[in-house]
Amino acid sequence: MRCQPxxxxxxxxxxxxxxxxxxxxxxxxxxxxxxxxxDPVRTKGHAGELLEHLLGATGGPTAVHDFPHLGVELKxxxxxxxxxxxxxxxxxxxxxxxxxxxxxxxxxxxxxxxxVLFVPLVAPSRVGTRRASPDGFHRGRAWEPFQGSHxxxxxxxxxxxxxxxxxxxxxxQERALKDDYDDLMGLVGVGGIEEVSGHAGRILQxxxxxxxxxxxxxxxxxxxxxxxxVPRGFYLRARFVAALLRDPTAxx
Amino acid sequence: MRCQPxxxxxxxxxxxxxxxxxxxxxxxxxxxxxxxxxDPVRTKGHAGELLEHLLGATGGPTAVHDFPHLGVELKxxxxxxxxxxxxxxxxxxxxxxxxxxxxxxxxxxxxxxxxVLFVPLVAPSRVGTRRASPDGFHRGRAWEPFQGSHxxxxxxxxxxxxxxxxxxxxxxQERALKDDYDDLMGLVGVGGIEEVSGHAGRILQxxxxxxxxxxxxxxxxxxxxxxxxVPRGFYLRARFVAALLRDPTAxx
DNA sequence: TAGGATCCACTGGTGGATCCGT
DNA sequence: ACGGATCCACCAGTGGATCCTA
Numbered sequence: 001m002r003c004q005p006x007x008x009x010x011x012x013x014x015x016x017x018x019x020x021x022x023x024x025x026x027x028x029x030x031x032x033x034x035x036x037x038x039d040p041v042r043t044k045g046h047a048g049e050l051l052e053h054l055l056g057a058t059g060g061p062t063a064v065h066d067f068p069h070l071g072v073e074l075k076x077x078x079x080x081x082x083x084x085x086x087x088x089x090x091x092x093x094x095x096x097x098x099x100x101x102x103x104x105x106x107x108x109x110x111x112x113x114x115x116v117l118f119v120p121l122v123a124p125s126r127v128g129t130r131r132a133s134p135d136g137f138h139r140g141r142a143w144e145p146f147q148g149s150h151x152x153x154x155x156x157x158x159x160x161x162x163x164x165x166x167x168x169x170x171x172x173q174e175r176a177l178k179d180d181y182d183d184l185m186g187l188v189g190v191g192g193i194e195e196v197s198g199h200a201g202r203i204l205q206x207x208x209x210x211x212x213x214x215x216x217x218x219x220x221x222x223x224x225x226x227x228x229x230v231p232r233g234f235y236l237r238a239r240f241v242a243a244l245l246r247d248p249t250a251x252x
Numbered sequence: 253m254r255c256q257p258x259x260x261x262x263x264x265x266x267x268x269x270x271x272x273x274x275x276x277x278x279x280x281x282x283x284x285x286x287x288x289x290x291d292p293v294r295t296k297g298h299a300g301e302l303l304e305h306l307l308g309a310t311g312g313p314t315a316v317h318d319f320p321h322l323g324v325e326l327k328x329x330x331x332x333x334x335x336x337x338x339x340x341x342x343x344x345x346x347x348x349x350x351x352x353x354x355x356x357x358x359x360x361x362x363x364x365x366x367x368v369l370f371v372p373l374v375a376p377s378r379v380g381t382r383r384a385s386p387d388g389f390h391r392g393r394a395w396e397p398f399q400g401s402h403x404x405x406x407x408x409x410x411x412x413x414x415x416x417x418x419x420x421x422x423x424x425q426e427r428a429l430k431d432d433y434d435d436l437m438g439l440v441g442v443g444g445i446e447e448v449s450g451h452a453g454r455i456l457q458x459x460x461x462x463x464x465x466x467x468x469x470x471x472x473x474x475x476x477x478x479x480x481x482v483p484r485g486f487y488l489r490a491r492f493v494a495a496l497l498r499d500p501t502a503x504x
Numbered sequence: 505t506a507g508g509a510t511c512c513a514c515t516g517g518t519g520g521a522t523c524c525g526t
Numbered sequence: 527a528c529g530g531a532t533c534c535a536c537c538a539g540t541g542g543a544t545c546c547t548a
Contacts, residue, residue: 044545045508052508060548062506078510088539090509198540208542211505230542231505238539296523297530304530312526314528330532340517342531450518460520463527482520483527490517 004056010070010166016055017119017164025121026157028054036157043156047121048076051161055117064111072115072166077241079120079162084242086123088235093209096219096232100189104178109204109234113169113177120162120245170249173203180204184234192221193229203240203252209233256308262322262418268307269371269416277373278409280306288409295408299373300328303413307369316363324367324418329493331372331414336494338375340487345461348471348484352441356430361456361486365421365429372414372497422501425455432456436486444473445481455492455504461485 007013020028029036029050036050037043051057057066057074066074078086092108104110169177180201187196188206196206208230216228243250259265272280281288281302288302289295309318309326318326330338344360356362421429432453439448440458448458460482468480495502 041511042545044510046546047510048508049547060507076509087510090507093506205540207540209507209509210542211544211546213543215505293533294523296532298524299532300530301525312529328531339532342529345528457518459518461528461531462520463522463524465521467527 004054006056006058006067006069010072013055013067013070013072013117014164014166017117017161020051020054020119020161021163023161024157025050025159025161026155028161029157036155038155038157040156047078047156047159048074051076051119064108065115070115072117073112074117074119076119076121077245078123078159079245081122081124083120083122083162083245085238085245088205088207088238089241090209091204091234091236094188094193094206094232094234096188096193096217096229099185099193099219102185104181107181109177109181110174113236116167118165118167118241118245120164121159122162123159165245165248167244167248173249173251176203176251181234188219190222192227193219193232194227195222196232201237203237205235205237206232207235256306258308258310258319258321262324265307265319265322265324265369266416266418269369269413272303272306272371272413273415275413276409277302277411277413278407280413281409288407290407290409292408299330299408299411300326303328303371316360317367322367324369325364326369326371328371328373329497330375330411331497333374333376335372335374335414335497337490337497340457340459340490341493342461343456343486343488346440346445346458346484346486348440348445348469348481351437351445351471354437356433359433361429361433362426365488368419370417370419370493370497372416373411374414375411417497417500419496419500425501425503428455428503433486440471442474444479445471445484446479447474448484453489455489457487457489458484459487 004016007016025047026036032050032053034050036046052066052074055067055074059066059068065071075089077089080086091112095102095108180203184196184201184204184206187200193206198205198207200206210231213230215231217231218226219229221227237252239252243252256268259268277299278288284302284305286302288298304318304326307319307326311318311320317323327341329341332338343364347354347360432455436448436453436456436458439452445458450457450459452458462483465482467483469483470478471481473479489504491504495504
């Protein structure tokens with residue numbers, strides 16, 4: 001299903017992403033000769049992979065970036081019709097065994113986030129929505145992600161591509177990322193990974209990341225002993241990405 | 253239905269409250285020859301009035317305190333079985349017309365809160381609870397409000413009296429109250445009452461307080477014009493009262 | 505297992521409506 | 527209208543589980 005050659009430069013990558021704005025994932029998958037499953041539970045990650053194909057990403061599982069020759073990472077982010085992310089954005093797994101030994105400058109977080117292409121995918125509603133507003137009160141749409149959009153339905157194929165954003169952290173943002181990274185790694189070192197909650201961190205946060213809760217990783221505990229634990233990842237807070245999408249220089 | 257004479261002193265008031273611990277409101281109402289309605293929507297405030305009768309409160313609507321000769325205010329507070337308040341605690345209405353003209357020292361907030369008898373009423377669950385934990389996982393009870401309690405049912409009559417607490421703000425707490433009062437009144441003065449949200453304030457907050465939304469009060473707007481608005485009250489944050497019930501000197 | 509992610513149950517808090525008795 | 531309060535819908539956020547592909 002890989003159809004596109006890698007983009008030659010940033011301008012070409014940007015142009016390709018811009019050309020997709022407004023398209024539904026169903027259309028895009030069809031254009032590539034593929035189909036999208038209807039079950040939202042079975043299609044996690046498919047949207048991200050589809051966009052990688054469409055934009056000509058070449059980085060395999062081994063590469064640091066999706067576009068190694070450009071040093072750019074692709075992130076799709078599901079957003080509400082108002083443009084707010086529905087979820088936090090995964091960055092990378094935490095190297096639990098080496099926690100505390102990797103300074104910010106050498107961290108995967110820094111390398112992944114050095115240059116990111118965010119592609120919002122507008123999802124009309126959550127899949128799991130069980131009830132509509134019983135009073136029928138309509139709260140209005142503050143932001144039209146693209147003109148002429150007609151939004152209805154909740155399946156993966158109904159999601160539409162929103163305006164893409166190239167982002168490099170400003171010095172101030174990078175400083176905030178470093179502070180969070182140091183703090184969170186410090187917390188892991190002090191109390192052990194189990195003690196770090198999703199509340200910690202201004203724009204980064206630490207959350208579980210495992211294919212199944214039966215997957216275990218090993219990490220040093222508070223007393224230095226080895227603990228079997230769920231793998232964790234760094235995530236960008238939804239709040240922060242929401243701010244970014246409106247103003248790339250913003251901090252929440 | 254008023255049965256008790258006013259308590260002679262704080263010790264007697266405290267003894268009466270302590271004697272009620274563990275009793276259900278149904279029992280208490282019955283002992284007074286009264287009955288409690290079953291509909292939770294129709295019984296708002298009844299619990300508070302019942303306790304006033306039982307403890308011999310004499311302050312009418314005109315008085316500042318429920319026990320004027322003791323200078324004590326009675327507050328019932330609905331709590332979960334873990335002892336956490338289910339709601340914020342009403343203090344008093346905001347004098348919208350005089351906002352900004354009443355210094356903390358002369359404020360109703362300060363007078364009301366100078367000395368409070370908190371009586372927790374343990375409610376097993378919210379009335380409006382629509383679903384139980386589907387996984388059946390039991391999260392344990394961190395605090396047994398009284399020994400031997402057997403808690404079940406959700407009606408008003410099933411609520412049970414918890415351990416009472418006499419509270420006077422510590423100097424640090426009073427300072428926090430004053431700061432919030434000044435801040436909130438300042439916000440009202442700057443942007444008008446409509447701009448003050450429930451987020452403002454560390455331990456006090458401002459929320460609507462009206463018998464019906466058709467009830468209007470008048471307040472000065474941002475430009476100094478007169479606005480019809482919903483009456484507002486000062487409330488103690490649930491978070492703060494939760495802290496108080498565990499440690500009367502605490503701040504959240 | 506790493507990398508692409510999303511689902512969903514639950515909790516805390518807000519915003520606002522509402523009820524009763526005096 | 528004031529003083530006694532509670533109800534309830536909604537939303538943000540967390541905590542943790544889970545899915546697919548390579």
